[in-house]
Amino acid sequence: MKQFLLRDTLIYLNDTSFNSINKWMNSNNFDNVFIIVDKNTNIHCLPILLKHVPLLKSSFIITIDPGEASKSIEKVHAICSCLINKNITRHSLIINLGGGVVCDLGGFVASIIKRGVQFINIPTTLMSQIDAAIGGKVAVNLQHYKNQIGLFVNPQIIFIYIPFLLSLSNDELLSAQAEIFKYGLIYDKLLWEKCKLESDSKIMNFENMISDCIRIKIKIVESDYYDYQQRRILNFGHSISHAIESVFFSSKKQTISHGFALSVGLICETYISYENFQFSSKKLNMIVNAILSVFPKINLDKNLDEMILKYLKSDKKNQNGLYNFTLIKDVGVAVVNCSVSDIQIIHALDYYRKKCQT
Numbered sequence: 001m002k003q004f005l006l007r008d009t010l011i012y013l014n015d016t017s018f019n020s021i022n023k024w025m026n027s028n029n030f031d032n033v034f035i036i037v038d039k040n041t042n043i044h045c046l047p048i049l050l051k052h053v054p055l056l057k058s059s060f061i062i063t064i065d066p067g068e069a070s071k072s073i074e075k076v077h078a079i080c081s082c083l084i085n086k087n088i089t090r091h092s093l094i095i096n097l098g099g100g101v102v103c104d105l106g107g108f109v110a111s112i113i114k115r116g117v118q119f120i121n122i123p124t125t126l127m128s129q130i131d132a133a134i135g136g137k138v139a140v141n142l143q144h145y146k147n148q149i150g151l152f153v154n155p156q157i158i159f160i161y162i163p164f165l166l167s168l169s170n171d172e173l174l175s176a177q178a179e180i181f182k183y184g185l186i187y188d189k190l191l192w193e194k195c196k197l198e199s200d201s202k203i204m205n206f207e208n209m210i211s212d213c214i215r216i217k218i219k220i221v222e223s224d225y226y227d228y229q230q231r232r233i234l235n236f237g238h239s240i241s242h243a244i245e246s247v248f249f250s251s252k253k254q255t256i257s258h259g260f261a262l263s264v265g266l267i268c269e270t271y272i273s274y275e276n277f278q279f280s281s282k283k284l285n286m287i288v289n290a291i292l293s294v295f296p297k298i299n300l301d302k303n304l305d306e307m308i309l310k311y312l313k314s315d316k317k318n319q320n321g322l323y324n325f326t327l328i329k330d331v332g333v334a335v336v337n338c339s340v341s342d343i344q345i346i347h348a349l350d351y352y353r354k355k356c357q358t
């Protein structure tokens with residue numbers, strides 16, 4: 001088992017005996033415990049948790065629909081009503097057992113109900129084990145705009161059990177790879193090389209990879225918890241990917257996972273970086289080809305560009321009417337607060353479409 005500390009939150013990685021969580025539960029006396037799951041983690045992960053942590057057998061289970069649509073203010077209202085009907089008190093505990101959606105939503109609910117109750121994250125997707133469950137950002141979406149209502153708040157503990165990943169689909173595993181590529185591109189050239197190698201061989205050492213990502217995320221978050229400067233490097237790829245997620249999300253016909261949208265965001269924002277910092281086209285191709293060798297090509301019709309720009313206009317990082325992007329100067333070297341124009345974004349989307357045809 002590995003252990004990490006982020007502010008006051010202990011992160012346990014792969015404690016297969018569940019000792020740490022049993023000990024922690026035994027040393028706390030909660031009025032009642034609520035476990036938030038989605039329909040998939042209810043089936044695949046909840047029975048494992050209850051088997052290993054018998055104290056949780058009397059918990060009240062709240063099950064939500066899987067998917068991004070659950071990260072809504074309406075769902076917050078429904079869960080809070082349910083918690084109040086079930087007599088939640090300030091001495092209750094909420095456990096988020098699921099991917100980034102359950103952790104973002106459940107963390108948000110826990111931080112506002114009764115002005116805040118304790119919560120723990122038990123992330124069950126690779127995406128949430130390397131990223132979403134860690135760092136204290138919780139949020140829900142509003143009118144198809146991503147993460148518009150949220151706060152910074154930390155869980156008591158984060159318990160990462162790697163075997164939960166066994167029931168995850170290949171697409172969901174792949175989705176997380178976009179965030180791993182991102183960590184390499186913004187912070188760690190060695191991780192980038194390792195990730196490229198592992199994606200070529202299709203064999204990933206999960207424990208090492210998760211542990212590398214957690215270490216990077218902790219370093220970045222601790223240097224700028226409230227996201228004013230250095231933490232913004234984590235946004236690389238996300239300005240465009242969030243806008244793409246919003247476009248798909250609002251269309252109702254199509255959905256796209258966070259990681260697949262991020263693969264497009266990484267390519268487009270690498271292209272803008274190449275134009276801004278004028279690194280070699282060889283480097284541009286190396287990065288883009290590595291991403292396209294594992295991710296499917298996403299069909300982004302030219303007539304979606306206007307909508308993408310519309311959603312980008314509400315990006316939380318914008319300042320004085322300009323898009324404020326994180327770009328890279330080189331692999332492992334990110335630069336925050338770069339002003340980017342509409343035309344650069346259109347060029348980057350055109351570049352993505354062209355690359356997809358080759």
Ligand SMILES: NC(=O)c1ccc[n+]([C@@H]2O[C@H](COP(=O)([O-])OP(=O)(O)OC[C@H]3O[C@@H](n4cnc5c(N)ncnc54)[C@H](O)[C@@H]3O)[C@@H](O)[C@H]2O)c1
Nearest residue numbers: 040044066099100101124125127128132137164167168258
């Ligand atoms: N707060 C942050 O810092 C942060 C960082 C990155 C991403 N996010 C957010 O995280 C969300 C994406 O997270 P995600 O990729 O985990 O998506 P998700 O939570 O939607 O999970 C993906 C799918 O996997 C299913 N699933 C989860 N665990 C499973 C398991 N063990 N076995 C089988 N199925 C399982 C879920 O039901 C869902 O259908 C987005 O909303 C994104 O904005 C937040």
